[in-house]
Amino acid sequence: MADKDKLVSRSEDFNEWYNSVVLRADMADYGPVRGTMIVKPYGWTLWENIQQALDQRFKATGVQNAGFPMFIPMSFLQKEAKHVEGFAPELAVVTHGGGQELGEPIVVRPTSETIIGHTYANWIQSYRDLPLLLNLWNSVVRWELRTKLFLRTLEFYWQEGHTAHATAVEAAERTRMMLDVYADFAINEAAVPVIRGEKSELERFAGANQTLTIEAMMGDGKALQSGTSHNLGQNFAKAFDIQYLDPNNELQYAWTTSWGLSTRFVGAIIMTHGDDNGLILPPRLAPYQVVIVPIYRKDAEKTAVLTAAQRIQQELTDAGIRVKMDDRDNLTPGYKFNDWELRGVPARIEIGPRDIEKNSVALARRDVPGRDGKQFVSQDGLAATVQALLVDIQASLLTRATQFRDENTHDVTNYDEFKTAVQTGFARVWWDGSNQEELKVKEETKATIRCFPLEQPEGSGTCFYTGRPANKIAIFGRAY
RNA sequence: CGGGGCAUGGCGCAGCCUGGUAGCGCGCUUCAAUGGGGUUGAAGAGGUCGUGGGUUCGAGUCCCGCUGCCCCGACCA
Numbered sequence: 001m002a003d004k005d006k007l008v009s010r011s012e013d014f015n016e017w018y019n020s021v022v023l024r025a026d027m028a029d030y031g032p033v034r035g036t037m038i039v040k041p042y043g044w045t046l047w048e049n050i051q052q053a054l055d056q057r058f059k060a061t062g063v064q065n066a067g068f069p070m071f072i073p074m075s076f077l078q079k080e081a082k083h084v085e086g087f088a089p090e091l092a093v094v095t096h097g098g099g100q101e102l103g104e105p106i107v108v109r110p111t112s113e114t115i116i117g118h119t120y121a122n123w124i125q126s127y128r129d130l131p132l133l134l135n136l137w138n139s140v141v142r143w144e145l146r147t148k149l150f151l152r153t154l155e156f157y158w159q160e161g162h163t164a165h166a167t168a169v170e171a172a173e174r175t176r177m178m179l180d181v182y183a184d185f186a187i188n189e190a191a192v193p194v195i196r197g198e199k200s201e202l203e204r205f206a207g208a209n210q211t212l213t214i215e216a217m218m219g220d221g222k223a224l225q226s227g228t229s230h231n232l233g234q235n236f237a238k239a240f241d242i243q244y245l246d247p248n249n250e251l252q253y254a255w256t257t258s259w260g261l262s263t264r265f266v267g268a269i270i271m272t273h274g275d276d277n278g279l280i281l282p283p284r285l286a287p288y289q290v291v292i293v294p295i296y297r298k299d300a301e302k303t304a305v306l307t308a309a310q311r312i313q314q315e316l317t318d319a320g321i322r323v324k325m326d327d328r329d330n331l332t333p334g335y336k337f338n339d340w341e342l343r344g345v346p347a348r349i350e351i352g353p354r355d356i357e358k359n360s361v362a363l364a365r366r367d368v369p370g371r372d373g374k375q376f377v378s379q380d381g382l383a384a385t386v387q388a389l390l391v392d393i394q395a396s397l398l399t400r401a402t403q404f405r406d407e408n409t410h411d412v413t414n415y416d417e418f419k420t421a422v423q424t425g426f427a428r429v430w431w432d433g434s435n436q437e438e439l440k441v442k443e444e445t446k447a448t449i450r451c452f453p454l455e456q457p458e459g460s461g462t463c464f465y466t467g468r469p470a471n472k473i474a475i476f477g478r479a480y
Numbered sequence: 481c482g483g484g485g486c487a488u489g490g491c492g493c494a495g496c497c498u499g500g501u502a503g504c505g506c507g508c509u510u511c512a513a514u515g516g517g518g519u520u521g522a523a524g525a526g527g528u529c530g531u532g533g534g535u536u537c538g539a540g541u542c543c544c545g546c547u548g549c550c551c552c553g554a555c556c557a
Contacts, residue, residue, distance in 0.1 A: 005518055034549070089555065111557095144556065145481080152556070205557095225557060264557055295516055334517035341517095352516055362516075370517090480557090 007342070009276045014220040018271060019149070025279050025343045027266070028149045035147040035154030039263070042343065043150075045287035047157065047263055051137065053189045053285070054159065054261065057181045063133045063161060068112055068119070070138070074105045076114035080239040083113065086206020090142040092154075108141040113207065113232070113258055116162040117240030124254060127166050127246050131174070135161040150267035151224075151480055158262035164242060164254040168233070171255035172210075175231040178259040179212040182227035190265070191282040191397040192216050192272045193405055194226060195475060197451025202435055205258075209233035215450045215475065217405040218271035221425040223450045223477035226268050229259035267480075272401050273367075279344025280366050282397055283390040288324040290316060290386055291340045295333045295352030309351050312361070312382060319383035321390070341366060346393050347386060355379075367393050367400070409475075413464050418476070422447035426477045430461035432470035441465060447476045 007024075008016045022028055027043030030036070039047065055065070071094065077084045092108040095101060109115070120132060139157045147153050161178060165171040179196055186194045194214035204211040208230035216226045236242070237253040246252050273280040283289050294309040296302040309325060316323045324345070326336050333350065340348060350362035361382065364374040377385050408425025412418045421427035422445055431449070433441070442448050452474050463470040 086556095140557095142556070145554095146556090156557075158557080228557075260557075262557055293516095297515060332515050332517085332519055334515085334519085336518090337516095338518050350516065354516075 022149045037153040049285040063135045066134045071106045072115045080207045083207035092141045110142045117236040121240045121242045130166045132164040160260045163257045175229050175257045179229040182214050189284045193402040197453040200449040205230045223479040224268050227261035232256045278342030281344040283346040283394045288345050289322045290347045291324045291345045292349045293336045301353045429464040430470035431474035432463035432468045446478050450475045450477050
């Protein structure tokens with residue numbers, strides 16, 4: 001294997017590993033404007049599979065999809081004080097249109113709470129109009145200066161759900177329900193173990209009363225906020241006048257929520273499962289679950305091998321497996337093996353003249369590198385064999401990632417241990433600090449409160465930082 | 481926004497100091513062999529050297545302006 005073709009190892013330079021793997025696996029490319037991203041078909045298919053898994057879960061809870069404008073009047077942003085304060089620095093503002101200077105500048109949506117608030121105010125008159133449950137699949141723009149493909153780009157794709165409810169309790173339930181949807185998706189579709197928790201006041205969404213989050217640990221021990229669900233209380237209802245008449249004919253403000261998950265999650269999958277050979281995609285979301293590499297020398301062999309390979313492709317496709325046949329004629333099998341491993345295809349079938357004779361194929365699993373992951377199996381019942389293997393790979397990925405996270409999460413009781421823990425992973429601590437103290441910790445260690453886990457232990461303890469009695473546990477980590 | 485660097489075929493770079501007809505690797509095209517872990521050989525295609533000005537008989541190379549991008553620091557999903 002030529003050195004120049006090898007990836008930088010993750011331990012050597014995780015950042016460089018990530019960048020080259022994204023480019024070389026054909027997931028994405030850089031756009032011509034600084035900070036923009038072009039998602040290539042392979043990356044976009046992965047995103048489509050994510051979309052599909054989420055979309056059906058949303059719809060199962062009564063949510064409908066809709067489309068809203070990307071342009072929002074500047075004045076809308078200014079109606080919710082904290083919201084505008086949070087987003088002002090990263091807005092893209094349109095000042096000219098059709099060759100004319102605009103009377104009021106228009107912003108490109110950084111998120112749609114304001115235009116949703118404006119619209120919901122018109123749509124909602126009565127308690128009979130509630131709950132109102134919409135979701136948008138769109139892209140938003142936030143003027144980021146430091147960019148990284150999928151993780152932080154000037155424009156990114158996501159979904160944003162927006163709901164309005166008659167009561168505080170209902171809104172709180174919805175906020176939690178969508179968090180659970182995200183967690184279920186992350187764990188069971190992406191095999192990304194996540195911690196459900198609540199954000200600290202400092203990390204909360206601009207304009208929310210409560211932000212719930214799923215936090216994942218990447219392969220370098222850093223945290224990635226992978227999805228968020230916000231309880232907006234009556235903040236936006238009051239700013240935009242979303243009122244309804246209740247059954248007693250009394251005017252009430254509605255309670256709203258919003259929740260989002262972005263193409264950032266693609267980055268989460270890459271950094272959770274990848275190894276030094278490239279991506280490892282979870283079978284349930286992988287664009288191709290199996291790649292077939294035919295092997296032959298002479299023309300006579302070629303015909304026989306390709307015929308068998310095509311038959312197998314058809315059998316697997318009929319069984320509902322996503323299959324790619326790599327019949328490129330100008331590349332050697334060895335090259336193809338490495339290529340598809342880099343791209344993270346969960347399983348590979350090699351079929352050559354020897355297999356034709358023996359009615360077998362070589363079946364390799366991506367999560368076990370090298371020859372250890374390769375076995376020779378019968379062509380009979382191959383679809384079932386592959387199905388079972390994919391299920392097994394999916395489960396192994398989750399187990400492995402969960403183990404990694406737990407091994408790199410440490411319960412610590414003093415600042416020195418804390419500093420060591422957040423070098424390589426998460427620190428789980430009793431916390432009773434103020435906002436100022438939280439900022440101080442961030443300054444001194446670069447670690448932030450990722451969340452207060454929803455699952456809290458019984459009892460209380462001593463804050464590792466202030467020494468005061470504390471009644472809640474926080475997870476700290478360095479974050480993307 | 482503050483500090484540093486870079487700009488030359490699709491990509492990565494050399495050439496600049498010391499001015500004289502633009503080169504290397506990868507990739508791409510064609511052909512042949514090869515093919516069970518990153519395969520060879522041969523023949524090709526492809527560049528107004530980021531941009532505007534200046535110096536000079538002559539500028540990729542020297543000088544000045546502009547623009548863009550990358551890296552490092554403060555904000556973010």
